Amino acid sequence: MNIYTLPKGTYSEKATKKFLEYIDGDYNIKYCNSIYDIFESVSNGGLGVVPIENSIEGSVSLTQDLLLQFKNIKILGELSLDIHHNLIGYDKDKIKIIISHPQALAQCRNYIKRHGWEVKAVESTAKAVKIVAESKDENLGAIGSKESAEYYNLKILDKNIEDYKNNKTRFILIGKNVKFKTLPKKYKVSIVFELKEDKPGALYHILKEFAERNINLTRIESRPSKKRLGTYIFYIDFEDSKEDLEEIIKSLKKHTTFINILGRYPVFD
């Protein structure tokens, strides 16, 4: 079987290798150029690994759109990786311009500002490192991963240059089903629904159902519905509890026009 993810050297590839330690069975890693390609491949079989939150490798809203569109694909598992950025180039004292992905530039903004460097945004951290390597220009520096510096034979001039050290990205395992070797204790449920009424307090009633059952929400996000004007769909993640999931969903249905379970899945550390 195949497990699809983003290209070599990405954090998504790293997350895939981590997932494979927990998965029972033989899987070959196949590399795709986009999150969209991964969903398309997985819809024909196999597994996939994509970023779901605050990532330099893709848009969160795209992953969410695709989870809603590909009804036969479920979330099967989750894990988080620490994201570290490195200054890559030739000679720190000669650098004038820093090149990287916009999200990486944003995450190292104080560091860049302290040095007074100019910035230039490109599509990926890998492309930034490639540009610096091919230009052979000592005035350029890139922000990227350790692996990309090694690949292009460039020096790491500063390690862990991100402004906030608690920089994690969550990745999800997607597919129809999977068997894990061992299971962690922590489980999560992801749901998506549309509120019946666009009026003050509608969401408040939903949260009341969770608060009364003492269930912790770990994420909430609203997005404008594309089907009807002025309505919103909500993505909510919550910790799986001893409460009956069907009973919870039933209680929410009073307030929603539709509700889908995107997955009930283990969270690996």
Added chain:
Amino acid sequence: MNIYTLPKGTYSEKATKKFLEYIDGDYNIKYCNSIYDIFESVSNGGLGVVPIENSIEGSVSLTQDLLLQFKNIKILGELSLDIHHNLIGYDKDKIKIIISHPQALAQCRNYIKRHGWEVKAVESTAKAVKIVAESKDENLGAIGSKESAEYYNLKILDKNIEDYKNNKTRFILIGKNVKFKTLPKKYKVSIVFELKEDKPGALYHILKEFAERNINLTRIESRPSKKRLGTYIFYIDFEDSKEDLEEIIKSLKKHTTFINILGRYPVFD
């Protein structure tokens, strides 16, 4: 003065021209390669226009990160544009592969599936159209804007091919201050805060403050805080009401470790 936005032919440029109809004073449009570059430029003066929701031109989470980082930049106004996708190429009957931005491919997925075409994701819709134009390959089609088809002298083979017709993207005007010629009736407030306690019901108490005042929330989103593990920051937009904003903020402060007003601004139609 300058107003900074994304390159010619983008929806962001279109939104900028629309904003300029409402703005008092003379502004020159300056084009930047990324949302990050726009924020950097605006922090030194002038105005900027960036997408804030569900866009094919940039990451929502990036715009939100930058609004939190650039403390001297406020949201000054908002407007929405209808997004339409077009099939662009040579001959619809000869097409085998469709190229576009992943978000555009996702938004036209049913249309593509109906025709049985393969897909290929690239960084932008403009780049997709460029590839089709330069290849002169009749087997290729791109999904992109009317303007990009005109620019590359290609045919529009099908109009408005998006699966859901209510496809809008919101854009915000950012800067330190601005004078509008006329003001709409509708105002919105955007705030960001961190909850004091990571426990069930913490967010519920926040929403109660809004529900009791009969204030409509138009967006809610949680993001993991980068400063402390296990804590979340929330972005909330709400309709500006007759209630005193300072009083509302004071009532929320009971539940938060910090709270920032990202802007109190008019919403143009």
